[in-house]
Amino acid sequence: MLTQLKHLEAQSRALDPDTEVRAGLWEAARAYGEAFLQALPEAPAFVLREHPGAGLADLPIPEAGRPFPRILETLSDQVDGVGANGASGRHLAFIPPSSLFAGALGDLLAAITNRYAGYFFAGPGAVRMENQVIAWLAREMGLPEGSSGNLAAGGSMAHLVGICTAREAAGLKAADYPRACVYLSDQAHHCIEKALRVAGMGEAPVRSIPTDSEFRLRPEALEAAIRDDLRAGLRPWLLVPTAGTTNTGAVDPLDACADLAARYGLWMHTDGAYGAAFALTEPRKATLGGLERSDSLVLDPHKGLFTPLGLGAVLVRHLDPLRKAHAFRADYLPSPPEDLEELSPSETTLEFSKHARALRLWLPLQLHGAAAFRAALEEKLLLARYAHARLKELPNVDPGPEPQLSLLAFRFLPPAGDADAFNQAVLNRLTAEGRVFLSGTRLGGAFHLRMAILSARTHKDQVDEALACLQEAALTLA
Ligand SMILES: *Cc1c(COP(=O)(O)O)cnc(C)c1O
16 A cells, blocks of 8 residues: 555656746746737737637647647647637727736736635635725725625626525515516626526516617616506516616616616616726716615626636625525534624625635736726726717718717718628628727617727727728728
8 A cells, every 4th residue: 555655646746846847837837928918919819710729639638748838839829829819909899808917917826825715714814805805896886885795707607696686685486586577778788687597587577678879778668667567466676777788888877777776676786797897987987876876786807907807796785685695504614604703705606615816806906006997997988989089080980879988889881782791791801800809789780890998908009900900991891
């Protein structure tokens, strides 16, 4: 047995490289990351290839390890060299990600030290850090002191926590679901209905409320829908307004929504995954007025606060239903979670073994200060207005609605031919070129191009370049 142990130890120790081996790995990884960042200003925003990433199959998981340079080569070519560049300032599609360098460092350090952020007894510092970040976010959103929440892997997961909390607060049981009505606008993100289904509430009636010409939920239509449901003997339960839609960045009238939620006893859970971060800026405090009246809200630091992908926050005004929805007991834990000095993140989500996710936001905030974030967000708002003004000057362009936040939806109006096909062709051409990455959507049935300005690396140069690429594509295709 002892010989066998010795033999196995000799092999398993390879998993824990010593200082000397680590030095080589550090250096190669640092060189890889640094080369990526140095190339970034000129690197394509999108790489279109046939069977992208399929070359990974040439590097199957081996029994014996491979040399690091060979592995990095494949990473560069088959993963980091295809599809959308999630770090590029010319990524203007969907809702662009950023990945602040300090956020990436936070992830790296969190992974190396592997502090446990699920349970206070084991990871008191990591847990306090998560709670500190949540408290800061809640304060910035205007929620009252004592609000709570959770740092989830993204907005969709954060919504699931919010929906389960709202269900708990209303005391809904399975038999109630077919009567528990949910209200959202016809512009709401698909993840709300998905989260309802995942929460087992697929039978809950979902009312898609029509929007106005600026794609904002119409409060009078909402009230009419609530009254219809009450008359039909149903139970209006949940209102999910959007603070910044994915399509156009439209902000629903949050104050009017909060009034109706209060009047009819609905839980207001606001989807600010994209837009809520703009509450950090002065110019958008008014647009987002009423956000602070939400019972719960979601905002995605991996969008509006520029962290690496994998960070969505749910903020909740009422701790009790949040905690009850996720309560647990276990004999193998040293004490019941509610006896601990500080709220544990595992009490407010499904996750238990939770990595120190907060560090990816806490570190950049500590290092750069909140003011730099406010300035970056204000810059994005202004860039969107700038881009819209420039689009207005172009002939044969419908510049679309004035941006409420940092997204634009617009379309070329070719003198002849099918406008939808033309705009799709412009988009396909830009994607194939890869210099800038835009996306498209349908508004009122018509295909529109979208320019989403949110990457920390998007500044005036990148917007100018996108506008130039668009004009050139349109000219070539005309
Ligand atoms: C991105 C987004 C979501 C979903 O968040 P993920 O982080 O992608 O899971 C929900 N709502 C809106 C408005 C969004 O923009």
